[in-house]
Amino acid sequence: MDSYILLLGWAGVFLPTALGAIGSIIGCGRAGQAASGALLDVDSGYGRLVGVSALPSSQTIYGIVVTMQFNRTVSLDSAPGLFSIGLLVGLALLFSAMVQGSCCASAINTTKSKPEVFGLAIAPAAIVEGFAVFAFIFAMIVGGNIPGSTAG
Amino acid sequence: MTATTNYYSLVASLPHMPRSFEIERVPISRIQLQQRLKLLGDRDKNIVEQVQSFLLWDRQLPERTDDEVEMEYDRLMKSISNSLVRDIINHRMDIRTITCALRRRRLGLEPPTAVGQHTDHIRKNWQHPDFRLVREHPWIPHVREALDSGEPLQVERQLLSATWNRWVQLADRFYFSFETVLLYLARWEIVDRWTRLDETAGRKKFDELLTQTLNLEENVV
Structure with missing residues (x-):
């Protein structure tokens, strides 16, 4: 049982990066496909269209920062907190990147x-x-109170 | 051909469709449109083909009987599960059936044995000016008046307008999906039809169809 809890703790450390990256892949993919299609119908402003399609990549960066903040030796005390916050902030980043891609x-x-x-x-x-930023900031603040944190 | 459709690329590659069909030319030529439609996946392309061959006036065969149209309609309705495609087919059939009924009544003929969900209802309400369908089809009085006053262009405008408004309302609900593509094509067809309205060409086409029909009857006799 202890090893299972530790496993969840480690997953919680990496989930923000993984879920953020999955969201960015889907979001940038959607926007990039739209940009490619739009290139067939415009005669100028190509760079601007392709540039917009890169917006959902920021969620991966937020995920990496949270993972770096959470990165520590996982213990039975810290694992539940790491998993809960890591999973929730990861999901927030995942959905925000997907929806941002559609936008x-x-x-x-x-x-x-x-x-x-x-x-x-x-x-x-x-x-x-903006909502992705809220999730990221509060994950950092709440994550600071998890036992074993360098900030806590 | 591709296995699945990349709707984001396809929709973004199509030029903006104006809010009104009364414009001078289509936003994209037929050739360019066909090229863009190559981005459709196999399954979607098949559905679009089926719907177009059933609905496009240009592809209608004059020798096709009502029974054959009904069989084709039933076959399509059984094979297509997408609710929007079914809605498009039903709406177009309703418009054709009701217009046909208005024309036949004006000529003193019997109710049509046409295809669609309103055939029996029209027969029951044959004497009512709008067949008691005005709630579902508010365009009927306008088309009836235009028919009575002998204004074919006005009739065409009212019919296209009724269909156009429905597709515009529906198009606002979809963004990057098969429905978006389908509604774009449906509206493109209306714009194309409107921009090609030409009295001289219309007369020529009418004469051609008349000759074709008369030749068919001669062969039967």
Whole structure:
């Protein structure tokens, strides 16, 4: 039973990076596919379209930072906290990246026929990013209280 | 051909469809559209083919009987499970059936033996001006008035408008999916039909169809 709890603890350390990366893969994939399609229909502004498709990659960076914060020798005291927070923040990063990818795809689709609304079109993607940042910051704060933390 | 459709690429590659069909030219030419549709997966391409061959006026064979159309309709409805595709087919059949009924009544003929869900209802309400269908199809009075006043272009505009409004409303609910592609094609077809409306060409086509039908009857006799 102890080894199972320790296993969950280790999973909790890496889950933010893994789930964040999965979300970024899906999000960047969706937006990137939309950008590729849009290239067939525009004569200029290619860089801007492809640039927008990279927005969902930030969730992986947040995941890496949380994993670095959680990285410690896992004990029976710290494992439940690491797993709970790691899983929840990972899920938040996963879904935010997926949804952000869809927002970016819509923004690309809108911008190709109406370039003047580019700023407004990416606003929904920026709002979704905001929620990912909230999850990331509070994971860092709450993670600081887990036993064995260098900050705690 | 690809096994599955990449809807994000396909939808983003299609030019913006305006909110009104009364524009001077289609947003994308037929050739370009066909090229973009190569991004469709095998299954989606098959469904689009089936729907187009059943619905597009250009592909209708004059020698096809009502029974054959009904059989084709039943076959399609059995083979297609997508609710939007079924909705598109039913809506187009309803419009054709009701328009046919309005024209036949105006000419003093019997109710049509057409395909669709309203055939029996129309027969029962044959004497009612709008066949008691105005709640579901608010365009009927406008089309009836245009038919009565002998304005074929107005009739066409009302019919296209009724279909167009329905597709626009539905298109607002979908983003990057098969439904988005299908509704785009449905609206493209309307714009294409509207932009190709030409009186001279229409007369020529009518004469061709008339000659074809008369030749068929001669062969039967």
